[in-house]
Amino acid sequence: MAARTLLDKLWDAHQVIAETPDTPGVMYVDLHLLHEVTSPQAFTELRERGLRVRRPARTLATMDHSTPTLPADASGVLPYVTPAAAAQVQQLRSNCAEFGIELLDMASAQRGIVHVVGPELGATQPGMTIVCGDSHTSTHGAFGALAFGIGTSEVGHVLATQCLLQRKPRAMAVEVRGRLQPGVGAKDLVLHIIGRIGVGGGTGCVIEYRGEAIRALSMEERMTVCNMSIEAGARAGMIAPDATTFTWLQGRPRAPQGAAWERAVASWQTLHSDADARFERSVAIDAGAVRPTLSYGTHPGMVLDIDAHVPAAADAQAQRALDYMGLRAGSALAGTPVDVVFVGSCTNGRLSDLRAAAAVLRGRRVAAGVRMLVVPGSAAVKRAAEQEGLDAVFRAAGAEWREPGCSMCIAMNGDFVAPGQLAVSTSNRNFEGRQGPGARTVLASPASAAAAAVAGCIADPRAYAGDHAGAAEAVA
Amino acid sequence: MKPIRHLHARTVVLAHENIDTDRIIPARYLTTTSRAGLGQHAFQDWRYRSDGTPDPQFALNRPEASGASILVAGRNFGCGSSREHAPWALLDAGIRAVISSEIADIFRSNALKNGLLAITVEAAEHRYLLRHPGLELRIDVVAGLITLPDGGRFAFALDAFARHCLIEGIDPLGFLLHADAAIQRHEEQHAA
Numbered sequence A: 001m002a003a004r005t006l007l008d009k010l011w012d013a014h015q016v017i018a019e020t021p022d023t024p025g026v027m028y029v030d031l032h033l034l035h036e037v038t039s040p041q042a043f044t045e046l047r048e049r050g051l052r053v054r055r056p057a058r059t060l061a062t063m064d065h066s067t068p069t070l071p072a073d074a075s076g077v078l079p080y081v082t083p084a085a086a087a088q089v090q091q092l093r094s095n096c097a098e099f100g101i102e103l104l105d106m107a108s109a110q111r112g113i114v115h116v117v118g119p120e121l122g123a124t125q126p127g128m129t130i131v132c133g134d135s136h137t138s139t140h141g142a143f144g145a146l147a148f149g150i151g152t153s154e155v156g157h158v159l160a161t162q163c164l165l166q167r168k169p170r171a172m173a174v175e176v177r178g179r180l181q182p183g184v185g186a187k188d189l190v191l192h193i194i195g196r197i198g199v200g201g202g203t204g205c206v207i208e209y210r211g212e213a214i215r216a217l218s219m220e221e222r223m224t225v226c227n228m229s230i231e232a233g234a235r236a237g238m239i240a241p242d243a244t245t246f247t248w249l250q251g252r253p254r255a256p257q258g259a260a261w262e263r264a265v266a267s268w269q270t271l272h273s274d275a276d277a278r279f280e281r282s283v284a285i286d287a288g289a290v291r292p293t294l295s296y297g298t299h300p301g302m303v304l305d306i307d308a309h310v311p312a313a314a315d316a317q318a319q320r321a322l323d324y325m326g327l328r329a330g331s332a333l334a335g336t337p338v339d340v341v342f343v344g345s346c347t348n349g350r351l352s353d354l355r356a357a358a359a360v361l362r363g364r365r366v367a368a369g370v371r372m373l374v375v376p377g378s379a380a381v382k383r384a385a386e387q388e389g390l391d392a393v394f395r396a397a398g399a400e401w402r403e404p405g406c407s408m409c410i411a412m413n414g415d416f417v418a419p420g421q422l423a424v425s426t427s428n429r430n431f432e433g434r435q436g437p438g439a440r441t442v443l444a445s446p447a448s449a450a451a452a453a454v455a456g457c458i459a460d461p462r463a464y465a466g467d468h469a470g471a472a473e474a475v476a
Numbered sequence B: 001m002k003p004i005r006h007l008h009a010r011t012v013v014l015a016h017e018n019i020d021t022d023r024i025i026p027a028r029y030l031t032t033t034s035r036a037g038l039g040q041h042a043f044q045d046w047r048y049r050s051d052g053t054p055d056p057q058f059a060l061n062r063p064e065a066s067g068a069s070i071l072v073a074g075r076n077f078g079c080g081s082s083r084e085h086a087p088w089a090l091l092d093a094g095i096r097a098v099i100s101s102e103i104a105d106i107f108r109s110n111a112l113k114n115g116l117l118a119i120t121v122e123a124a125e126h127r128y129l130l131r132h133p134g135l136e137l138r139i140d141v142v143a144g145l146i147t148l149p150d151g152g153r154f155a156f157a158l159d160a161f162a163r164h165c166l167i168e169g170i171d172p173l174g175f176l177l178h179a180d181a182a183i184q185r186h187e188e189q190h191a192a
């Protein structure tokens, strides 16, 4: 058989009917994830057509976008931002009950952001096709799954048939050579990559991240990288599974157990691109050249190294972005005053992210006038962080410690950045108004976000490494 | 879905590049459980000033845009999220077609499924359309041609299946339901 890419292997294994020039192929879906925002109209469609859910056992629902991150009041009432938000959550509840779908409800110890809980439970596994009505489904590709976001009509298609109509995307390789420097992480790397290839650089493609620096990443870091594939315009991102993947998955509640685990690992080990497989596009990135990287404009391709200066606007669009952000060409990015810091989201709301932020904050204070919100990605992340005492570190520093959810990443649950305020956020989108009307967003790593919180302005996180508050004075 | 073979309408231009789905329909309006009514919030943060009054400068608010149902937009339109609320909002606001030089994958696929013509043309043709707002265009879905008032023609490509669904008014779910036997076979072969 001809050499195949990882994408080819996953594609072939899930092809129910091959595509032709006239019709797309039919692709089987192994795992369908649902949340409250993009599913209601799909269930309505099913109901109107008298259809059932074909494979409820391959479907898992959680609630994360519209849900409050403040706890219930004394009478047990959750502070939904509007009656509509509460109704949307209630709708998911009744839809799941009616169609026999498992739901991680508000009180569930397993609830959280859909892209955090899938992996955490071991529901996300190598070799699977995974879809969700949410573009950051690309996160799950970190396990060597083919995972991508779909629209609500397609949510209905998968509910009814467990399949999707698909044309095969192109395979693109992003090869990250060498090793990341100390103090530089996965978020810096993926922002750097998007800056290099552009917000349309992956259009029509599934990006396979490869190379020494990718192999060296932890599982959580790999998720951060794959998460933002969509910000480069790609359909999905993926990383071939290896010992790091298997070790992370072993023993998780929904991962195979015992003899089934051994069999699974044996088959997962074949999931890699063959040595001479051909990619339609390849880009090489030098990991050693990556610095702490932040966005400065209004799309995720407008990024800068922490020690860089804001470049002159090349065109009217870029000028508009600078005006929106309140930045002047030629000024240093570091030192830009900050109003809000948000640590959380499916990009950087996992335990290792909270640890990285806490490492900067330990023994330090959030600067006067800065509001810092820390939102764990799931109930499990929250528990683990509290067991380690990270919540105490955040609280002692003056940050707010919240219940799990998407929160300020999408600002539809009442957590938002006020008009004109500048937020350093560990989330994935910096579009105008993403974090609230008129909000300005700078995308950054958890360490950079925490450094900004302490400094009160954008600051180099490497100056805050370790627990020594004294180091801060040197740069503040 | 109703068959769509051609569209005869006037253009309105939003020249901004990278118009993302948060721009088309801000997330705070996504707490709906129906498809209807999203049009009133399409481009909300451009259309209305902070005091809630319409911004007269915004292209879609201008008198000459009234009734224009073809949106000519800057490059990389519809980037960002997979929310189908974006095409629903545009359709509900009276937009029937979007033309750009580049349209984000998921947006395009969502749009076509809902009968919103998402069409890409060559860069030079795109520039022409951007520079000439208010053109009366005839979009022929069957032939893949846009005809200008002066008789000029721009060709556009459309995925064969999307075209078929549009012109026959076929719904992709019906197509998938017909694949039931093959799906069954696949499940049997891949049962763990």
Ligand code: SF4
Binding pocket: A064, A065, A113, A114, A115, A134, A136, A345, A346, A347, A405, A406, A409, A410, A427, A428
């Ligand atoms: S955290 Fe943000 S990007 Fe992730 S699923 Fe939630 S809203 Fe989407």
